[in-house]
Amino acid sequence: MIIDLDKVKIWAESDLLDNEFEEIEDDDPDGFEQKMWQICDIRQLLIFASNRQSTKRSYFAKLLVEKLCWIYYSHGSLPWHFSRRGGLISAKDFKNQALSQAEKIYEYCEVIEEMRNSNLDEIKKLANLILDFRHEYSLLAYEDVRKFRHNLASTVEANFPSNM
Secondary structure, eight states: OOOOHHHHHHHHHOSTTHHHHHHHHHHOHHHHHHHHHHHSOHHHHHHHHHOTTOTTHHHHHHHHHHHHGGGGGOOOOOSBOSSGGGOBOOHHHHHHHHHHHHHHHHHHHHHHHHHHTOSOHHHHHHHHHHHHHHHHHHHHHHHHHHHHHHHHHHHHHHHSOOOO
16 A cells, blocks of 8 residues: 555544554654655644544654654764765855755744644644753753863863974
8 A cells, every 4th residue: 555645634533544553653663654744734733743533643643743743953064074084065055955954944933833722622732842841951962062062172182292
């Protein structure tokens, strides 16, 4: 069976395709999740998570939160190709990549804001969970940066002794 949005809608709102979807998910859980993310954009995930009649509501809410939390670790990259042999990316390409990423982050933030202002308390709670994660993530990132800087300083001291 080929999964498309129409089939996902049927699966989300009934048990008609449960066996077929379960078989596909059991076969390749990660592939199944990726397929759901390809088929359902964040707004569609929000629709499914907001539908109190959906039999798979919690599944879609989990996907939605995971997808939206991407904004916290989607920091822009440096303007080099992945391979150090590739050299510097052109300024135009780098700016286009940065702009595209900024637009995607803003789109996700709009959905979080929509959730925060939802009439459904459970959707508001999901938004608050995502917004609270922002603080936890930034503290973790700060701690990692501090450790990195300490390790870097130790490495520099060990490998580049002072002549003084």
